[in-house]
Amino acid sequence: MTNDVRAYVTDHSAELLADLDDWLRIPGISAQPEHRDDVIRSAEWFADACRRTGFPTVEIWPTAGMPTVYAEWPSADPDAPTVLVYGHHDVQPVDPIELWNTDPFDPTIDGPVLRARGASDDKGQMLFHLLGIRAHLAVTGAQAPAVTLKFLIEGEEESGSPHFEPLLAERRDRLDCDVIVITDTGMLAEDIPSAVTGMRGMVSAEVSFHGPDLDLHSGVFGGAVPNPADATARLAAALHDADGRVQIPGFYDDVLELTDRERELLAKVPFDQERFLATSKSRALAGEAGYSTLERLGARPTAEVNGIGGGYQGPGAKTIVPSDAFVKLSFRLVANQRPAAIRSAIEAFVAEHTPTGISSRITWEGEGVAPCLVPIDNPAYQALSNAICTAFDAELILPTREGGSGPEAALQKSLEAPMVFLGVGLPDDQIHAPNEKVTLSMLYKGAEAAAHLWREFAELGRKGLTG
Amino acid sequence: MTNDVRAYVTDHSAELLADLDDWLRIPGISAQPEHRDDVIRSAEWFADACRRTGFPTVEIWPTAGMPTVYAEWPSADPDAPTVLVYGHHDVQPVDPIELWNTDPFDPTIDGPVLRARGASDDKGQMLFHLLGIRAHLAVTGAQAPAVTLKFLIEGEEESGSPHFEPLLAERRDRLDCDVIVITDTGMLAEDIPSAVTGMRGMVSAEVSFHGPDLDLHSGVFGGAVPNPADATARLAAALHDADGRVQIPGFYDDVLELTDRERELLAKVPFDQERFLATSKSRALAGEAGYSTLERLGARPTAEVNGIGGGYQGPGAKTIVPSDAFVKLSFRLVANQRPAAIRSAIEAFVAEHTPTGISSRITWEGEGVAPCLVPIDNPAYQALSNAICTAFDAELILPTREGGSGPEAALQKSLEAPMVFLGVGLPDDQIHAPNEKVTLSMLYKGAEAAAHLWREFAELGRKGLTG
Numbered sequence: 033m034t035n036d037v038r039a040y041v042t043d044h045s046a047e048l049l050a051d052l053d054d055w056l057r058i059p060g061i062s063a064q065p066e067h068r069d070d071v072i073r074s075a076e077w078f079a080d081a082c083r084r085t086g087f088p089t090v091e092i093w094p095t096a097g098m099p100t101v102y103a104e105w106p107s108a109d110p111d112a113p114t115v116l117v118y119g120h121h122d123v124q125p126v127d128p129i130e131l132w133n134t135d136p137f138d139p140t141i142d143g144p145v146l147r148a149r150g151a152s153d154d155k156g157q158m159l160f161h162l163l164g165i166r167a168h169l170a171v172t173g174a175q176a177p178a179v180t181l182k183f184l185i186e187g188e189e190e191s192g193s194p195h196f197e198p199l200l201a202e203r204r205d206r207l208d209c210d211v212i213v214i215t216d217t218g219m220l221a222e223d224i225p226s227a228v229t230g231m232r233g234m235v236s237a238e239v240s241f242h243g244p245d246l247d248l249h250s251g252v253f254g255g256a257v258p259n260p261a262d263a264t265a266r267l268a269a270a271l272h273d274a275d276g277r278v279q280i281p282g283f284y285d286d287v288l289e290l291t292d293r294e295r296e297l298l299a300k301v302p303f304d305q306e307r308f309l310a311t312s313k314s315r316a317l318a319g320e321a322g323y324s325t326l327e328r329l330g331a332r333p334t335a336e337v338n339g340i341g342g343g344y345q346g347p348g349a350k351t352i353v354p355s356d357a358f359v360k361l362s363f364r365l366v367a368n369q370r371p372a373a374i375r376s377a378i379e380a381f382v383a384e385h386t387p388t389g390i391s392s393r394i395t396w397e398g399e400g401v402a403p404c405l406v407p408i409d410n411p412a413y414q415a416l417s418n419a420i421c422t423a424f425d426a427e428l429i430l431p432t433r434e435g436g437s438g439p440e441a442a443l444q445k446s447l448e449a450p451m452v453f454l455g456v457g458l459p460d461d462q463i464h465a466p467n468e469k470v471t472l473s474m475l476y477k478g479a480e481a482a483a484h485l486w487r488e489f490a491e492l493g494r495k496g497l498t499g
Numbered sequence: 500m501t502n503d504v505r506a507y508v509t510d511h512s513a514e515l516l517a518d519l520d521d522w523l524r525i526p527g528i529s530a531q532p533e534h535r536d537d538v539i540r541s542a543e544w545f546a547d548a549c550r551r552t553g554f555p556t557v558e559i560w561p562t563a564g565m566p567t568v569y570a571e572w573p574s575a576d577p578d579a580p581t582v583l584v585y586g587h588h589d590v591q592p593v594d595p596i597e598l599w600n601t602d603p604f605d606p607t608i609d610g611p612v613l614r615a616r617g618a619s620d621d622k623g624q625m626l627f628h629l630l631g632i633r634a635h636l637a638v639t640g641a642q643a644p645a646v647t648l649k650f651l652i653e654g655e656e657e658s659g660s661p662h663f664e665p666l667l668a669e670r671r672d673r674l675d676c677d678v679i680v681i682t683d684t685g686m687l688a689e690d691i692p693s694a695v696t697g698m699r700g701m702v703s704a705e706v707s708f709h710g711p712d713l714d715l716h717s718g719v720f721g722g723a724v725p726n727p728a729d730a731t732a733r734l735a736a737a738l739h740d741a742d743g744r745v746q747i748p749g750f751y752d753d754v755l756e757l758t759d760r761e762r763e764l765l766a767k768v769p770f771d772q773e774r775f776l777a778t779s780k781s782r783a784l785a786g787e788a789g790y791s792t793l794e795r796l797g798a799r800p801t802a803e804v805n806g807i808g809g810g811y812q813g814p815g816a817k818t819i820v821p822s823d824a825f826v827k828l829s830f831r832l833v834a835n836q837r838p839a840a841i842r843s844a845i846e847a848f849v850a851e852h853t854p855t856g857i858s859s860r861i862t863w864e865g866e867g868v869a870p871c872l873v874p875i876d877n878p879a880y881q882a883l884s885n886a887i888c889t890a891f892d893a894e895l896i897l898p899t900r901e902g903g904s905g906p907e908a909a910l911q912k913s914l915e916a917p918m919v920f921l922g923v924g925l926p927d928d929q930i931h932a933p934n935e936k937v938t939l940s941m942l943y944k945g946a947e948a949a950a951h952l953w954r955e956f957a958e959l960g961r962k963g964l965t966g
Contacts, residue, residue: 232718236816245780250829251699251903255801256775256792258785262804265735265826268728308723313712316856318725325723334722337729338819339810344827349703349864351829351903352805359732360811362717362818389783397816436718436818 036171037483041163041476048163048475051081055155056139056148062098062122063191071098071187074121078158078185085162093203095195098122098187107180113494114180116209118443119158119216120189123150124464131466144471151470153463157215157455158185160475164482178490182209193439200446209449210497211412211489214440218457220301222471225420226430228453229408230330231437235371235400236362239267239382242391248353257353258389261342264357267385271335275321278335282377288367290331294408294431298326301430330433334364364435371400402441406452411496415488416452423480454481503638504950508630508943515630515942518548522622523606523615529565529589530658538565538654541588545625545652552629560670562662565589565654572648580961581647583676585910586625586683587656590617591931598933611938618937620930624682624922625652627942631949645957649676660906667913676916677964678879678956681907685924687768689938692887693897695920696875697797698904702838702867703829706734706849709858715820724820725856728809731824734852738802742788745802749844755834757798761875761898765793768897797900801831831902838867869908873919878963882955883919890947917964921948
């Protein structure tokens with residue numbers, strides 16, 4: 033079976049390359065209104081590719097913004113699990129264009145890589161799926177996949193998915209599934225197969241403090257009236273203790289601690305401190321005591337000051353007691369923290385840190401985003417691990433965690449199904465940057481892994497998947 | 500003698516009124532270049548008034564900005580003390596002009612008060628001095644004052660005295676004196692004679708913190724790199740403990756504590772808390788525990804956050820770890836704190852509060868201003884107290900303290916003589932505001948007090964004055 037899949041993918045890799053060359057020429061930049069028609073063309077191109085692959089149902093779903101492609105291919109077995117694959121067909125802007133060595137929309141093969149905007153994020157990965165399905169059908173000899181496949185390929189992921197949640201609500205009845213496969217992430221290295229197992233959620237807010245109703249002369253009033261800039265600084269400073277632990281009462285109550293096995297696997301993930309410092313242009317590491325940098329980034333919640341302001345900010349000095357000050361805060365959340373509970377804890381903390389004579393106000397940025405977690409002992413993750421190990425001739429995949437999140441939390445919340453991440457981008461793919469590339473061998477491995485994954489899921493069955 | 504002085508002032512009050520009416524018509528606004536010629540005319544007017552009063556030496560001293568008037572009248576007694584009187588002939592701008600009920604440069608008598616820009620600050624007070632000298636001469640029957648008088652009347656006090664220190668350096672040899680009399684302040688009320696005994700000094704600086712060389716995505720890097728906005732908040736928050744005590748090591752080392760007698764007298768100064776809160780539009784008092792509001796404002800040093808900034812300050816949220824942040828701080832100083840020592844203490848404090856991976860930089864706003872103090876057991880202050888008590892038929896004057904300072908510190912530093920404050924403005928004079936007024940009876944009392952003061956100083960003699 034392994035060799036059959038690999039042989040099919042190898043024999044048909046030119047099809048993937050030809051599709052890539054065609055699709056990557058469409059500059060479907062969702063953030064730029066002048067590319068509106070290109071995003072629509074991009075959706076139509078992918079819908080047609082799904083039809084060519086054999087999907088019996090292919091639809092383009094309009095939204096208030098850019099369209100989503102939906103494709104459905106029922107298994108012949110009515111009891112087979114249903115898998116929903118999420119990805120996106122839109123791409124990032126190309127600015128600064130002068131830093132590109134080739135035309136971002138004229139795909140160029142350069143030895144083992146192909147360069148173009150969208151090559152890795154996310155068109156290349158969408159196309160490995162189509163090749164993977166053809167491989168899966170070829171080796172099983174069936175007319176339909178062993179699982180029911182639903183592809184939900186968004187057109188606004190690169191502009192913040194503003195219409196994704198309404199779309200999920202509107203189309204909820206079509207999207208029932210037993211497992212969700214996210215294909216918009218990457219692996220640690222070509223020879224270190226891995227899968228994302230967590231994405232942090234977030235709440236963010238501006239906290240503003242109001243003191244005297246006007247800026248006061250600090251010579252006349254300084255030392256005798258409360259100062260809102262002082263209150264702002266004190267709130268921000270009170271967020272952490274000297275060990276980098278967040279000091280908001282209850283903040284860690286719902287945090288699911290890493291298991292020993294997770295810490296053991298995470299410790300195997302290569303981490304190049306020099307490279308991390310060079311990338312972040314930071315002079316030191318920092319963070320919560322007792323955790324590694326990768327644990328801090330993926331598995332631990334944070335409180336961060338994103339901005340602070342108040343009083344006189346111009347050149348030189350102006351000796352005032354300011355009337356107003358504010359701080360913008362964001363809190364990255366991990367499983368099983370709940371945005372609503374964290375918001376309440378922050379509200380109590382701000383109230384406690386509002387001095388007499390100062391008023392405070394919290395302006396929330398939306399309701400917040402819940403964190404995502406893939407438990408590594410989950411059957412869906414085991415199936416994913418088997419499929420990737422087979423494709424990569426590996427014995428183990430490493431679980432990784434991402435610091436931020438996209439629309440995954442909304443998907444998980446709406447569909448209430450286990451979620452796994454099958455993505456083959458590499459850290460040096462330069463997604464969102466000039467000279468984006470994809471390593472072609474990773475796409476072929478992705479196609480193999482997908483072909484194996486549908487078999488793995490079918491073997492587990494619905495009961496095995498959902499426990 | 501008292502009745503002689505009072506009788507002379509009463510009999511000649513019309514001269515003061517006529518001079519006021521004339522001089523106040525000159526709009527000598529030093530901050531507005533279009534009034535440059537008016538400020539020069541104002542200096543010439545006052546120089547001429549000094550000549551009319553009898554000063555044998557009257558000069559107009561040019562500066563890089565507006566001119567200062569210098570007048571000198573030697574005592575017949577070569578051993579008599581020399582007194583330097585400081586005041587100013589320039590006035591504040593009149594905006595917002597629409598809030599004036601009368602033309603600011605058409606002096607208007609309204610019952611007990613006269614309204615015009617400069618009536619109280621400082622032309623009225625300069626003119627009580629000229630009447631006071633004439634009263635002093637009339638009652639002593641002498642051709643020259645009992646002390647050598649030097650009048651130094653600045654033309655840029657209302658625009659920050661930018662050329663005052665260079666002028667003091669340039670003319671230092673002319674300005675030797677045994678005591679300095681500042682006439683640019685006020686009293687607590689018509690029936691509560693008082694004198695300023697202290698003015699706070701200041702150092703101020705911007706402290707900036709630099710972290711990563713670029714703003715970082717807080718999803719990707721948050722929780723693992725040091726945040727300069729956090730460092731800024733921590734520095735600002737560390738300035739005070741919960742009791743409002745400044746936490747910079749050594750900050751209070753040189754502070755001259757209030758004596759029991761000073762606290763006792765300061766406690767007699769009426770303080771209307773409701774009025775203070777209404778004026779400051781603040782909802783509560785604050786400050787260093789263990790001190791009254793008047794003590795906090797006048798006799799205690801402070802650390803104040805004047806401004807703070809860093810990271811994202813626009814609408815909504817931007818989830819970054821900022822690259823830079825800063826805080827603008829000012830420190831009001833009291834006797835005997837020295838700006839240089841305080842700057843050193845702050846430098847050590849900032850260094851101690853600069854976390855690993857963050858760099859800090861301090862930009863000082865000049866060298867700072869030393870505080871002024873008039874010890875109430877000083878002979879010059881006793882002479883002042885006697886003169887004011889005689890003029891006001893009072894048994895006691897209350898010592899007050901001002902929160903900020905003007906060019907007084909530069910005068911004291913340059914001339915190294917004891918300093919006293921003889922000023923008769925009232926808290927409701929609306930100096931620097933629309934509808935400035937002066938209470939005419941206060942000017943007459945000022946003239947009487949000045950006449951008595953020259954006699955008091957002469958009786959003390961140089962030895963008695965300088966100890």
